[in-house]
Amino acid sequence: MTDVTPTPGIHHVTCVAGDPQRNIDFWVETLGLRLVKRSINQDDSGTYHFFFADAEGTPGTSMTFFPWEDLSAGKVGSGQVSRTAFRVPEGSLDYWEDRFEEYDVDYDDRVERFGETVLPFRDPDGLPVELVEVEIPDDEATVPWTEFVPEESAIRGFHSVTLWLADPQPTMELLETMGLEKQGTEQAQGDTPGDERTRFVASGPVGSYVDVLPTVESGRQGHGTVHHVAFQTPTDEDQQAMRDAVRSEGLSPTQQIDRHWFRSVYFREFGGVLFELATSEPGYTSDEPLEDLGGRLVLPGKFEAQREQIEANLPDVTIPTAETADADD
Template sequence: MTDGPDSTDGETGDGPAPTPGIHHVTCVAGDPQRNLDFWAETLGLRLVKRSINQDDPGTYHFFYGDAEGTPGTSMTFFPWTELPEGEVGAGQVSRTAFRVPEGSLDYWEDRFDERGVDYDAREERFGEAVLPFRDPDGLPVELVAVEVPDDDPTTAWTAFVPESAAIRGFHSVTLWLGDAERTERLLRTMGLTAAETEADDAAGNERTRFAAGGPVGKYVDVVETDRQVSSGRGTVHHVAFQTPTDADQSGMRDAVASMGLRPTQQIDRHWFRSVYFREFAGVLFELATADPGYASDEPLDALGKRLVLPGEFEGRREAIEAELPAVTVPRPDGKFAANRAD
């Protein structure tokens, strides 16, 4: 197995079209109602798609994002209630960070105090203020205060949180790796460039930041650690990177394969098309297209209001709904049954 193309491939135009950044992050949750209450109401993200795990249709798949489900804003969850709590360690996404407007961290600390959210003291990282916290399953999450430009591609969802504080898509993910060298070469091949390095207190080693060219979800931080890992509730299942077109995705898939990795064939996930592979240190990566998007099968103003069953699953709606636990989705004007079709 070779380490692959020269580390400058993603920067010189000789390699695949560079990824603009993160497309979505998918995590493992426990109780689905608790997950909905926290991510839709406490954090104020829009439930942009309510569906099922296409590989395990007896399990929900919740998608949260900005007002329009813009690529780079979507945090998704598989609520597997029977799984034990996981332990974050080497070979995983250890932290997922979201952008919030500068000056809004006071608001978030007050909101977390009111709602009993477990959070830590603010940190400064690469000159930015960071507020670490955990969701009800113990998933490590961060809010990073940034200046949101006037032409930002995200659209704030303000049902529960004011626009001045609303989450505006991903800031970064942090990869904890046993050996970072080959993963760093992979990131360069994908079009990210090493930007800065500083000490990391959580893992006790240096943190190296890689940057993509897009405005949202552009950073991947790499930290070496030997911490043990166990999958379960409160851990990240995979991180997906944007390959906006099929041609972009095909080129990236070929580049990944040339490094000795084993990407899957393209898989239709209904709202995007995906390719999966485990990178050298074991983190599950996905490449995801921009189209057709979350509004391709229901009106934008109706996102999240019904259980959407893609493709062949619609014909099994009655059996699938009978197997899924009943949940309600937080709304400012009341609640409605989440597993009903109407």
């Protein structure tokens, strides 16, 4: 097997939404994440691409969305990321349950998983999401965004993704090839179809976990589903080595693609989940100052010359701020 630098963990997760304004309102105002980039789908310039993250867009914190309004509702099933989980500070789930009540968020009872307390909920498109209480270390890698949610409760990047797979074994071996280590197995809890949940852990402090569950339940892509999960390969050299390792396992990764804020390689793993490998640089501040992230529509590369046409085809959206939220109350 090709030598690889183990992935530090999840880089970002990209999902499919419906109404773009509703998507922004929920992820910014209700969940308190920062809109760090407002752009377009580089493979479909008539669709927005929103990036929600911590205050600085740290790798391992950005949940991104393609709001394809014309698609129908999706269904989570085998070959998909079934849930995406975020870290929150210990003791903050009471705050989040109260907030979910205030904002009429659809949530479930807490469950215990691998010794941690988990609060499952869904976004307005039905996307399954979770908050997991963790101890925040003194050298915490994320920078909380506190415009809507106080620091002591704010989301601190990814905790994990859960993969639903018809045959988990090849994917579990792939995760080990990517440098994740098997942590353990326990009986699944919550609305999951499998009998056992197997957890793998990466080397980084954020987005460290990948859980695998067996299921043959069929699914379809649409609103409320994950499009792909990206793993960190911080440098081009790390990414090339990981690409070689993935190819050696019999998979077919793409060539490197420039995504403006990171460089990417894509492949479908054995169970059908779309994986991406993403570099750390140049990052979200490469084309906007830190204080202005998300403030304008950024059109990377060749798309800037098409700005007038692209803007005319996109619906208007408003980014919530604490001031506008107070004015609406």
